Amino acid sequence: MKFETVIGLEIHVELATRTKLFCDCENAFGGDQNTHCCPVCLGLPGSLPVINKHVVEFAVMTGLALDCTIDPESRMDRKNYHYPDMTKGFQTSQRYRPICTNGCLAFTSEDGTERRVGITEIHMEEDAGKLIHEGTRPVSSADYNRAAVPLIEIVTEPDLRSAEDARIFLAELRDILLELGVSDCRMEEGSMRCDVNVSVREVGGPLGTRTEIKNVNSFRSITRAIAYESRRQRELIERGGVVEQRTLRWDDAAGRTTTMRDKENSNDYRYFPEPDLPPIVLPDGMVEQLRAGLPKMPMARRAEYEAVGVPAADARLIAQTRWMRTLLDGALKLRADARTVSNTLIGPLSAFVNEGMEIPFTGAEMAEYAALVAQNKINSNGAKTLLEEMMKGGKQVDEIVREKSLLQVDDTEALKAVAVEVVSENPAAVESYLSGKEKAFTALMGAAMKKTRGKANPAVMRELILSLIVKE
Amino acid sequence: MAEIYTLTVTELKQALADKSLSAKEIWAAFNARIDAADPHIGAFLTRTEQSPPTLEGPLSGIPFAIKDAFCTNGVRTTAGSRILDNFVPPYTATVVERLEQAGMASLGKLSMDEFAMGNANEHCAFGPVCNPQDLARVPGGSSGGSAAAVAAGMAPFALGSDTGGSVRQPAAFCGVVGFKPTYGLLSRYGLIAYASSLDTPGLLTRSVKDAQLLLPVLSGHDRHDSTSLAEAPAPARSVKGLRVGLPKEYFGEGVAQEVKVAVLRAAQTLRDLGAEVSDCSLPMTKYALPVYYLLACAEASSNLARYDGVRYGMRAEGADWSDMMTKTRTTYFGEEVKRRIMLGTFVLSAGYYDAYYLKAQKGRTLIRAEFDRAFEAYDLLLTPTSPVTAWERGSITDPISAYAADICTVSVNLGGLSAASIPCGRDSLGLPVGAQLIGNRMSDNTVLAAAAALEEAIGWDYTPVCGGKA
Amino acid sequence: MNQQEIAALAELCKLEFNDQALEAFSEEFGAILAFVNQLAELETGDTDAYVSSLHAPLRTDSAQPGLPHEQVIRNAPETDGEGFLIPRVL
Structure with a gap:
């Protein structure tokens, strides 16, 4: 069987805005735990979200740069599930009407051909807090500084066909995001995160079942994870097995994927429109203005x-x-x-x-x-x-x-005179060169350069010297 | 000389202005009344420390009380639930802040059905509230504590919240004024959410004039609430020539005869005042209850997901974080809350979303459209506030029967409309009957003007009562 | 809905019912479902689902100080003084 690997990416990008998505809290990396929090990002009873205009602008700019259709009236939706890093027991995201759809990013594959990757959508959503598992006690600690930090999620079509292409694509995307100034895209700091969807199929056949790989924290991990998973799936199929749709975790140290706990796999998110936020209607002229200002x-x-x-x-x-x-x-x-x-x-x-x-x-x-x-x-x-x-x-x-009298001397007559001098003053070097020692020529050139205080046109000088000694 | 606690907000304001009363006296009088009456009523969950208010403002010196659904900085706020038994918010709800900025001081936090889910104040984790009109009966809900506090003279005004009738219905049961403004007119920031697209802060008072006085203080755009309205409601239209409709679906089988009689008498009174009153029909009415319950529970199931024992409130032990969350919620949520969370989760779940949630949202569009059409022909609608008067505590235990009592109020929330309930008569047991005036969105001033005119003509005696005990 | 489905539903919203409670709840839930099923009679055709006619206000991106740290963790059921402690998340 001849297999091909099919790859799609879901890239989460933390936006470099001054404040969080729904409140005025500072959007800053680091800092003491729980020091950039307010009733809104803590999800305290009675709190309500108010959208950061800059987030919308950054999302639109990214969409324009990736050739997307911009929805002038997108909506936010709630994605409901429980986890200790989620202050509200739901994440406010965009499911039914994301702000950007149907874009494309072209890049040059390592073999020199141009490839195009479809951008299914770009949507805005809020980040969760961080869970810290330190020490020996059987407890974890929650820090909500990152809660409600604004993200855009960029989802690609499954148009990539190799791990290397995925890496090139991601590098290209990163360049664009940096150029736009929407994020600092530091994978090591988590401001750019990538989940990878991998499936394999027989060339020309229908799409295979895909697995989603999380915890891929660097460009290198991405290529390694794709290579591992596509091989795992291929070998499984060749043995007669069936690939199960799963969420997997990449273990970079061990160099393999592992199944994540079932709970994460079987969640019904019960998406419904966020009732605390009316539609995000883009102000007249915003898109044109942003388009005109794109770098x-x-x-x-x-x-x-x-x-x-x-x-x-x-x-x-x-x-x-x-x-x-x-x-x-x-x-x-x-x-x-x-x-x-x-x-x-x-x-x-x-x-x-x-x-x-x-x-x-x-x-x-x-x-x-x-x-x-x-x-x-x-x-x-x-x-x-x-x-x-x-x-x-x-x-x-x-x-x-x-x-500094830097102009090169081109005057053939003047240089000829120098060449004659050099040849007559360095008979040993001439003989050495003529007997086959290439290196001896350097000495002749050096002498010529010295006489012209480095300003002789080297090509002309070379020709002149050669014409003199070869004749002889 | 009338007891101080029998005075309305307007009367207190006048007395303070002409210096016939001092803020200190007023504060002492209401606190003494609470001491005397609340042991019989059970309206207060948290009392404010007993010190006279010192705040400046146009309503300086006038006390009020707050449904425990509104966050108050530094003061315990429970939403009537054990899960928030020890919760002390670090911020104050906008509507409370506005009242405080006007100089008013809070007497305390009032009992309510847990997370505003209920219509009898029997679902409060900290005990039921008794109707001051008849202590063996329910005050209505979910703002039962607010209505009872006002009816018993323990506060001249109380903040409540209305999601499906929770300000209007208890007002009707307790014989006071209950006003639900247009959705979005009063900020929801700091109001512990039940159903986000339906929740509306509301007012309980002993005169319509008080509501008219307080509305401009409370309303106005709030940058913390993305659903907050920036415009002010339209100016009031006069009662003379006002077109008032009586939708027949609100006077049907499910409504008690004595209730109908009292409200139709109010309709006649409006005619006598110069309004044109005629019958009309709103066929979508019968779908309002299921649409309301589906949508309210769906939103609630999501709004209450945050109560997981991690960041605040009570926590139960668990084997791991997930078990801890489950044990916490199962232990500390009441039965009605669990029922509604389960229903809400169900209608949003995969496979059911279209048939239930989406369908209910379409139903809502149709209900709103029907109201819009009705309000082309009518300026206001007049209906009973509740199909029945206050029932005996413990007499309705089946959830569906309880839900059925909301039939006259829920459609107003689905439409985001403005509505006021005023007492218009008593039944043969002497229990108050409420008449409800409904106006389209932004017609709050007309609703209140008509209510004021009707109130004056009816001449209801708002003298505070306490079941004959105080 | 059978009891198994109800138990699965409960897990989604982090509630649990013991056997006794589950039985009682199943009955009640059945009645509630029948009640809301009235909606099936309503012809909604291609009516649009309700959407607010408002526009979400867009806030200026300007930072304000949040809550002081001690206020953030003041209600924490369990804390180490810095963060919110929970049973270990694997």
């Missing part, structure tokens, strides 16, 4: 960069990195050679930034630099010096070039 999406940026010659891998990194983007965008405005700029960004400038330095010059100056390099007006030594001087800040590019 350029990472994929669009990357495509633009690639179109002007930036290699794909570099394009991705530059698009994600604000300082790089700023310089490249500024340089491109002046029609700089994109490849030269990207190389400089990825290479020497990244090195500077990693040492903690800040780039004091603009995209325009970057363009000037790139022009000099691309037009071969300075050689690599000259370029290095120029960049170092630019990093000190305060001087114009042409000022630096003039002061």
